Amino acid sequence: MTLRPATAVELADIVRDAHDRHAKLRIAAANTWPERSRLVASDAATLDLSALSGITEYVPGDLTLTARASTTIAEIDAATAAHGQWCPLLPWGGDAGTIGATFSTATHGPCSASLGAPRDLAIGLEFVDGTGALVRAGGRVVKNVAGFDLTRLLVGSWGTLGAITQVSVRLRARPAVDETWSIAISRDARARLDALRRGPLAPLAAEESDGRVLIRLGGNAAFVAASRAAVKALGPAEPCDAGEWTRLRAADPHPRAPLTASALSDALSQRVKKQFDPRHILNPGIMGEGVS
Amino acid sequence: MTPLSTELSQIVGARHVLERPTELLVYENDGLPGYRKRPRIAVFPGTRDEAIAVVRALHAARVPYVPRGAGTGLSGGALADDIVLIGLQRMRRIITVDPDARTATVEPGVVNVNLTKAATPFGLHYAPDPSSQSACTIGGNVAENAGGPHCLKYGVTLNHVVAATVVLPGGDVVSLARPAAERTGYDLMGAYVGSEGCFGVTLDVTVRLTPNPEGIRTMLADFTSVDDAARATSAIIAAGILPAALELMDQATIECVESSIYAAGYPRDAAAVLLIEVDGALAGLDDDVRDIERICRECGAREMRIASDAADRARLWQGRKKAFGAMGRVASHLAVQDAVVPRTRLAPILARIAEIGARHRIHVCNVFHAGDGNLHPNVPYHGDDPDESARVHAAMREIMELCVAEGGTITGEHGVGLDKLRYMESLFPGDSLDAMCRLRDAFDPERRANPGKVVPSHRCREWLAAPGAHA
Numbered sequence: 001m002t003l004r005p006a007t008a009v010e011l012a013d014i015v016r017d018a019h020d021r022h023a024k025l026r027i028a029a030a031n032t033w034p035e036r037s038r039l040v041a042s043d044a045a046t047l048d049l050s051a052l053s054g055i056t057e058y059v060p061g062d063l064t065l066t067a068r069a070s071t072t073i074a075e076i077d078a079a080t081a082a083h084g085q086w087c088p089l090l091p092w093g094g095d096a097g098t099i100g101a102t103f104s105t106a107t108h109g110p111c112s113a114s115l116g117a118p119r120d121l122a123i124g125l126e127f128v129d130g131t132g133a134l135v136r137a138g139g140r141v142v143k144n145v146a147g148f149d150l151t152r153l154l155v156g157s158w159g160t161l162g163a164i165t166q167v168s169v170r171l172r173a174r175p176a177v178d179e180t181w182s183i184a185i186s187r188d189a190r191a192r193l194d195a196l197r198r199g200p201l202a203p204l205a206a207e208e209s210d211g212r213v214l215i216r217l218g219g220n221a222a223f224v225a226a227s228r229a230a231v232k233a234l235g236p237a238e239p240c241d242a243g244e245w246t247r248l249r250a251a252d253p254h255p256r257a258p259l260t261a262s263a264l265s266d267a268l269s270q271r272v273k274k275q276f277d278p279r280h281i282l283n284p285g286i287m288g289e290g291v292s
Numbered sequence: 293m294t295p296l297s298t299e300l301s302q303i304v305g306a307r308h309v310l311e312r313p314t315e316l317l318v319y320e321n322d323g324l325p326g327y328r329k330r331p332r333i334a335v336f337p338g339t340r341d342e343a344i345a346v347v348r349a350l351h352a353a354r355v356p357y358v359p360r361g362a363g364t365g366l367s368g369g370a371l372a373d374d375i376v377l378i379g380l381q382r383m384r385r386i387i388t389v390d391p392d393a394r395t396a397t398v399e400p401g402v403v404n405v406n407l408t409k410a411a412t413p414f415g416l417h418y419a420p421d422p423s424s425q426s427a428c429t430i431g432g433n434v435a436e437n438a439g440g441p442h443c444l445k446y447g448v449t450l451n452h453v454v455a456a457t458v459v460l461p462g463g464d465v466v467s468l469a470r471p472a473a474e475r476t477g478y479d480l481m482g483a484y485v486g487s488e489g490c491f492g493v494t495l496d497v498t499v500r501l502t503p504n505p506e507g508i509r510t511m512l513a514d515f516t517s518v519d520d521a522a523r524a525t526s527a528i529i530a531a532g533i534l535p536a537a538l539e540l541m542d543q544a545t546i547e548c549v550e551s552s553i554y555a556a557g558y559p560r561d562a563a564a565v566l567l568i569e570v571d572g573a574l575a576g577l578d579d580d581v582r583d584i585e586r587i588c589r590e591c592g593a594r595e596m597r598i599a600s601d602a603a604d605r606a607r608l609w610q611g612r613k614k615a616f617g618a619m620g621r622v623a624s625h626l627a628v629q630d631a632v633v634p635r636t637r638l639a640p641i642l643a644r645i646a647e648i649g650a651r652h653r654i655h656v657c658n659v660f661h662a663g664d665g666n667l668h669p670n671v672p673y674h675g676d677d678p679d680e681s682a683r684v685h686a687a688m689r690e691i692m693e694l695c696v697a698e699g700g701t702i703t704g705e706h707g708v709g710l711d712k713l714r715y716m717e718s719l720f721p722g723d724s725l726d727a728m729c730r731l732r733d734a735f736d737p738e739r740r741a742n743p744g745k746v747v748p749s750h751r752c753r754e755w756l757a758a759p760g761a762h763a
Contacts, residue, residue, distance in 0.1 A: 223579075268480060288476070
């Protein structure tokens with residue numbers, strides 16, 4: 001069975017009803033992720049959030065954006081590119097994935113170490129918990145300590161505490177110069193690459209692929225010139241199209257690491273789960289906790 | 293001696309338990325004048341084991357308590373109203389500094405700036421730099437998710453905490469860690485940061501250390517209108533430059549600073565100054581300086597000054613960091629605000645704040661993290677004058693309602709504590725406040741840690757049914 005709410009309020013009604021009936025729900029958006037090693041109980045109805053889509057607020061001068069859960073990474077990228085900005089998440093799995101799923105799973109990407117991961121970039125979100133309560137967490141400003149941090153709690157909870165309906169993120173200006181190099185790297189250059197990554201001329205991203213290292217440089221012209229010289233000193237370098245990153249991300253779908261044990265084995269996590277999804281109806285099994 | 297203080301004395305030693313009113317006097321306040329609450333007992337554990345034993349004793353006796361660092365908080369969060377205060381400033385060991393991993397593990401009572409001092413030999417520092425950094429503790433910083441001027445580029449405390457060991461109010465000791473990229477699990481560490489002492493007592497914290505930048509450039513831009521300074525702030529960020537810090541001080545603040553021992557040489561006739569710092573690799577740094585200077589001039593800056601050396605830079609910063617203290621010269625009390633607003637709304641909101649201040653005949657001093665939109669419209673006032681106090685409080689409420697209506701929040705770095713509790717319901721609907729109570733219940737089911745703070749208790753669905761925990 002598939003349930004497809006048109007609004008967050010409808011979603012809350014559906015979850016409240018499921019809670020009352022002890023009915024399990026499997027949360028889905030764009031269905032771009034394979035489920036290997038992340039099986040949800042087979043008797044769960046599908047909760048299809050694809051209708052909760054679209055950017056709801058974007059003020060370029062504030063460098064913040066709010067979008068409904070099923071808005072794709074591609075759509076956000078296009079909207080922000082028009083203002084010389086980006087949401088620097090660029091998650092593994094590619095641009096067809098949704099913002100809601102990216103935050104639900106805290107999926108990183110090649111630029112996460114330099115530009116921020118979902119846990120850093122989320123400034124607020126809205127979700128429906130396992131009792132059907134529609135909860136707003138955080139806000140739309142970049143600094144906020146009003147109340148307990150439900151945003152951090154939900155990011156990376158894989159839908160097991162609530163179905164995220166909307167996310168607010170901080171954006172960044174796209175770097176004035178953004179270029180990608182592919183270098184063949186010898187064993188002895190590896191230590192120098194590590195030093196480069198830890199130093200002041202650090203690239204935005206560096207990922208190994210087919211025996212080469214793909215390096216992304218970003219910043220103002222003088223910075224990138226200095227950084228480029230350091231990269232070329234590592235080994236033979238060829239310029240690449242930025243599209244290479246999109247291909248690399250799509251070829252490495254989430255989840256990257258299989259779950260081998262329950263992520264909810266500790267008493268504190270179990271108490272949190274009990275507070276937000278007392279009947280274990282949301283994505284049961286997805287945290288490896290065993291389906292009851 | 294009561295049975296409880298006898299028991300606590302057996303754990304920490306009699307001289308580390310205070311219960312005489314004269315001894316407790318200094319623990320009646322935190323950094324925000326205007327609130328006084330006397331703890332029944334103050335207890336100061338010196339080690340992790342003592343802290344655990346204290347929390348377990350209080351749990352067994354069903355006595356609520358408030359953890360406290362240096363007491364520099366600005367929201368009344370560390371006040372204990374006739375309950376136990378657990379002071380953590382004796383736990384001030386820096387346990388390890390790991391220059392390869394770029395982390396340090398410290399006890400909660402370590403003073404913020406002392407951590408940076410310990411990291412300095414390795415070319416590293418601890419980035420979050422609240423203005424009270426020479427006194428405030430890392431444990432307190434974690435409890436408040438403290439910010440500071442350099443958080444514009446480097447992020448707030450949350451972004452620098454890696455792990456912590458915590459004794460929960462029920463007495464269990466848990467290790468919290470922010471999940472790494474490919475590890476699955478709830479981010480209970482992230483949820484703990486900023487929990488204002490309501491989720492437990494921190495025993496140790498592991499934080500990220502940041503490499504010192506190759507170059508630093510500090511600028512002072514001088515404007516003849518606050519509006520121009522606010523526009524310059526937006527224009528700098530919109531140009532894609534991410535300064536390490538971007539601070540605004542208005543004329544009232546400049547006057548306070550320049551009349552004090554912290555005088556920094558700010559132009560007294562300026563309507564506002566921007567203190568702007570860029571840092572990072574030397575390559576490209578001066579291009580950023582040039583761009584910022586051009587933008588400031590285009591927005592109407594009268595003069596731009598670049599700090600000539602480290603001493604000059606330190607002087608420019610001292611004026612900013614000591615601005616709250618300098619306001620202490622003006623009157624006995626200081627109302628402190630901490631709202632955050634969307635950056636593009638800064639100019640109109642500052643104009644409205646000026647109008648509200650004039651209407652209530654109060655003296656608003658603006659000094660704030662402009663790059664983040666994090667306002668501090670502070671008001672020195674005479675707390676013993678009931679008419680002036682009433683006008684200040686009415687103006688503060690209007691300012692807060694304005695910031696919320698403009699899409700902002702009530703606190704960006706100081707926490708809710710007691711002082712902002714009354715604004716929580718204007719910011720969050722009932723279901724959201726209830727969800728916050730439920731998160732607290734997961735950590736502290738018996739609601740014993742820092743009761744009555746952060747979320748108005750009547751908003752918690754099951755709060756009133758809770759065991760009435762009073763000694």
